[in-house]
Amino acid sequence: MVKTVPLSAGNGGEENSELISRVFYKAFKNDILLKSEDAAxxxxxxxxxxxxxxxxxxxxxxxxxxxxxxxxxxTCNDLAMMGAKPKYLxxxxxIEEGFGYRELEKIVxxxxxxxxxxxxxxxxxxxxxMPKGTIDKxxxxxxxxxxxxxxxxxxxxxxxxxxxLVSRDIGSHGATIFTAREGIELSSNLKSDCASLYPIVxxxxxxxxxxxxxxDATRGGLSAVLNEWARQSDICIEIDEESIPVSQEVFGVCExxxxxxxxxxxxxxxxxxxxxxxxxxxxxxxKRFNENAQIIGKVxxxxxxxxxxxxxxxxxxFLDTPTGELLPRIC
Amino acid sequence: MKESLELKNLYDDFRDSKTIKAYSKLIHxxxxxxxxxxxxxxxxxxxxHTIMKYGLPQLMPKNIKFIHGxxxxxxxxxxxxxxxxxxxxxQEDVILVTLGDMIKVPGSKGSLQQARAKGADVRFVYSPMExxxxxxxxxxxxxxxxxxxxxxxxxxxxxxxxxxxxQNIKNILFHINHVTVPEVMEELINSRDEHIDSYNNQIxxxxxxxxxxxxxxxxxxxxxxxxxxxPVVVSxxxxxxxxxxxxxxxxxxxxxxxxxxxxxxxxxxxxxxIKAQEMIERYFKKASLFKWRGLGNVSNSGWKLKxxxxxxxxxxxxxxxxPIEEIEDHKLCICGDILRGIAHPTECTIFGTACKPNNPVxxxxxxxxxxxxxxxxxxxxx
Numbered sequence: 001m002v003k004t005v006p007l008s009a010g011n012g013g014e015e016n017s018e019l020i021s022r023v024f025y026k027a028f029k030n031d032i033l034l035k036s037e038d039a040a041x042x043x044x045x046x047x048x049x050x051x052x053x054x055x056x057x058x059x060x061x062x063x064x065x066x067x068x069x070x071x072x073x074x075t076c077n078d079l080a081m082m083g084a085k086p087k088y089l090x091x092x093x094x095i096e097e098g099f100g101y102r103e104l105e106k107i108v109x110x111x112x113x114x115x116x117x118x119x120x121x122x123x124x125x126x127x128x129x130m131p132k133g134t135i136d137k138x139x140x141x142x143x144x145x146x147x148x149x150x151x152x153x154x155x156x157x158x159x160x161x162x163x164x165l166v167s168r169d170i171g172s173h174g175a176t177i178f179t180a181r182e183g184i185e186l187s188s189n190l191k192s193d194c195a196s197l198y199p200i201v202x203x204x205x206x207x208x209x210x211x212x213x214x215x216d217a218t219r220g221g222l223s224a225v226l227n228e229w230a231r232q233s234d235i236c237i238e239i240d241e242e243s244i245p246v247s248q249e250v251f252g253v254c255e256x257x258x259x260x261x262x263x264x265x266x267x268x269x270x271x272x273x274x275x276x277x278x279x280x281x282x283x284x285x286x287k288r289f290n291e292n293a294q295i296i297g298k299v300x301x302x303x304x305x306x307x308x309x310x311x312x313x314x315x316x317x318f319l320d321t322p323t324g325e326l327l328p329r330i331c
Numbered sequence: 332m333k334e335s336l337e338l339k340n341l342y343d344d345f346r347d348s349k350t351i352k353a354y355s356k357l358i359h360x361x362x363x364x365x366x367x368x369x370x371x372x373x374x375x376x377x378x379x380h381t382i383m384k385y386g387l388p389q390l391m392p393k394n395i396k397f398i399h400g401x402x403x404x405x406x407x408x409x410x411x412x413x414x415x416x417x418x419x420x421x422q423e424d425v426i427l428v429t430l431g432d433m434i435k436v437p438g439s440k441g442s443l444q445q446a447r448a449k450g451a452d453v454r455f456v457y458s459p460m461e462x463x464x465x466x467x468x469x470x471x472x473x474x475x476x477x478x479x480x481x482x483x484x485x486x487x488x489x490x491x492x493x494x495x496x497x498q499n500i501k502n503i504l505f506h507i508n509h510v511t512v513p514e515v516m517e518e519l520i521n522s523r524d525e526h527i528d529s530y531n532n533q534i535x536x537x538x539x540x541x542x543x544x545x546x547x548x549x550x551x552x553x554x555x556x557x558x559x560x561x562p563v564v565v566s567x568x569x570x571x572x573x574x575x576x577x578x579x580x581x582x583x584x585x586x587x588x589x590x591x592x593x594x595x596x597x598x599x600x601x602x603x604x605i606k607a608q609e610m611i612e613r614y615f616k617k618a619s620l621f622k623w624r625g626l627g628n629v630s631n632s633g634w635k636l637k638x639x640x641x642x643x644x645x646x647x648x649x650x651x652x653x654p655i656e657e658i659e660d661h662k663l664c665i666c667g668d669i670l671r672g673i674a675h676p677t678e679c680t681i682f683g684t685a686c687k688p689n690n691p692v693x694x695x696x697x698x699x700x701x702x703x704x705x706x707x708x709x710x711x712x713x
Contacts, residue, residue: 248338258431258699311385314389317709318709318710320710
C-alpha cells in the first residue's frame with residue numbers, strides 16, 4: 001500500500017514525531033536543528049537580511065524543478081538579491097491529509113540539494129496537516145536570514161549612470177508551468193529556469209562589480225521588475241526590444257497563446273542595474289553562468305516612472321505591468 | 332546536417348525591421364500623392380493588437396489613420412449573454428467550458444472567473460474538442476460549451492457538434508454566440524449618428540480580417556468595394572503584412588481603383604474552406620438579431636443552432652432559468668463611437684480611470700484585442 005500522511009501527523013503525537021524524524025530531520029539535520037529547542041540560536045556577524053515566501057505550485061513536479069527546490073531558491077534568491085549570503089532558513093509545511101510519503105520525501109531531497117548549493121541550513125521547522133480537500137496537496141513557507149556582504153543595493157537608487165542587464169533568457173518557468181498545468185501537449189525542451197542565484201551574485205562580488213540594484217524576475221516577470229524600478233527610482237527605463245533574450249521554446253508558447261515573454265514568471269533569472277563603467281564586466285561574469293545574459297537597456301528621463309520598449313524599426317511603446325490571471329487570447 | 336524548420340522561420344521575415352522601414356517609406360510616398368486623409372478600419376482585434384504592439388501608427392504619415400474595429404469576439408459579447416454563461420455555470424451539475432479570456436469578462440452578475448471563485452466549475456480550453464474528454468471524465472455532469480468567436484472558430488464548434496451527434500454523446504450541450512463579420516461592417520458604414528441625425532462614419536477603407544477569410548473566403552467582402560465604395564485588403568497579422576496591406580489600400584486610391592484584394596495570399600483564398608462552410612451550414616442558421624456590446628442590435632450577424640438540434644441547445648433546455656432582460660451599456664462609455672471611428676479611446680472620460688483592463692466598463696477595454704485595452708497597455712508615445 002502507498003504510504004500517505006495521516007491527519008494525525010499534525011497533532012504533535014507519535015505520527016508527528018515519525019514524520020519529523022523520518023523525513024525532515026533525516027534530510028535537514030545539522031547541529032542547530034538537532035538541538036530541538038523552542039527556538040534556534042544563531043550566530044551572525046554584521047547586518048542581517050531577512051525574507052519570507054510561501055510556495056504553492058501546480059504541478060508539484062515540473063521539468064527543471066519541484067516545489068521543494070522552488071521553496072529554497074525563492075527565499076535564498078531574495079536574500080542574494082540584497083547582496084546577502086543565505087545562512088539560516090525556517091520551513092513550514094502545510095500538508096493535505098493523504099499526501100504521499102514518497103512525494104514528500106522527494107520534495108525534501110530537492111530542498112536539501114538546493115540548501116547545499118546556497119551553503120544554508122534549516123534551523124527550525126513546523127508541520128501542519130489539513131483535512132483532505134481543504135488545501136491543494138502541499139504548501140511550503142520558508143523564511144531565511146543572510147549575512148549582508150555588500151551594502152547599498154537598493155531599488156530606489158537607480159540613476160541615468162546605470163545600465164540594465166538580465167542574467168539569462170526569460171520566461172521559461174512561466175511557460176513550463178502554464179503548459180504543464182493546462183495539459184498542453186507539446187514535445188519541446190521547455191524547462192523551468194528554477195535555480196539558486198547566490199553563486200552568481202558571489203561571482204559578481206568577487207569581481208568587485210559595483211552593483212546599484214538586483215531583483216529576481218519572479219511573478220510578473222521582467223516587466224514587473226522594470227516597472228517597479230522605474231517607479232521606485234523615479235526614472236524611465238528604455239529597453240531595446242531586440243536585445244531581450246528569449247528562447248525559441250518560450251517564444252513558441254507565447255506565439256501560440258498570445259502571451260508576452262516579459263510577463264512570464266522566472267525562478268532563476270534576475271535583473272541588474274549596474275553602473276556603466278562596470279556593466280560590461282558584469283556581463284562577462286553573467287555569461288560564465290549563462291551565455292544568454294544581456295545588456296538590455298538604459299535609464300533616461302524621457303517618461304518618468306514608465307518603461308519604454310524601443311523597436312528596431314523606430315517605434316516606441318510602453319511595457320506595462322501585467323494584471324490579473326494569465327489567460328490566452330482567442331484568435 | 333539535418334535541415335529543420337524552426338518556429339522563427341515562420342515569422343522572422345514578417346517582422347524584419349528593414350522590411351518594415353521600407354514599407355513605411357513606400358507608404359509615405361503614396362500618401363504624399365493623396366490630397367486627403369484616409370481612415371483605415373482594421374476590423375479584427377488581432378490586427379489592432381499587432382498595430383498597437385508594434386507601434387505602427389508611429390510609422391504612418393499624418394494623413395493616414397487607423398480606426399479600430401469591433402473584431403474581438405470577447406469584447407463584443409453583451410452582458411446578458413455573459414449572464415447566461417454565469418447562470419449556467421452556477422448550476423449544480425454543470426461544467427461550463429469556454430475559450431480563453433472570455434472567463435474574465437464581467438456581466439451584470441459578475442465574470443465567469445468570479446463564478447468559479449464561488450464554486451462553479453468553469454474551464455477554458457484551446458480546442459472545443461477537449462469537451463469530449465471532459466464529458467467522458469464527468470459522465471454525471473452536463474458539459475455546456477459556451478461557444479464564441481467569428482467565422483474563424485465557428486467550424487470548430489460545428490466539428491464538436493458533429494462528433495457529439497455521431498458518437499451519441501449525451502452530456503454535451505451548446506450555448507451559441509458565434510457572430511459574422513460582413514454584417515457588422517455594413518452596420519458600421521450605415522450607422523447614423525443619433526445626435527446630429529446624419530451618416531457620419533469615418534471609414535474610408537478596410538483591412539479585412541484574414542483568419543475569418545481562411546474559413547469564409549475573401550468573397551465575403553465583395554460587396555464593400557462594389558456597393559459601398561470602400562476598398563478592402565485582406566491582410567495577415569504580422570507587422571509586415573499590415574504595412575503591405577496599408578500600402579495596397581493607398582495604391583487603390585492613387586490608381587482610382589476600388590477593389591477587394593488579398594495581401595495574405597499564403598493562407599487566404601477567394602472561396603475559403605468550403606468543407607468548413609458546409610459544416611457551419613449543416614448545424615447553424617442565422618439569428619435575425621445579435622446584440623453587440625457597444626454597437627447594439629445588428630441584423631443577421633449571429634448564428635444559432637437549427638431547430639432539429641435544439642436538444643443540444645442549452646438556451647432551449649435551460650430557457651426557464653436564463654435571464655431574458657437585456658442590459659444597456661454604461662452611459663459614460665463611448666465604445667460605440669470608438670468602433671465607428673467617430674471618437675478616440677483617450678477622448679473617453681472614464682478611460683484609464685473608472686475603466687481599466689482589470690475592471691472593464693466597456694467592450695473595447697475587455698480583451699487585449701480591444702482598442703481601449705491596447706491603448707491602455709501600449710500607450711501611444713507619439
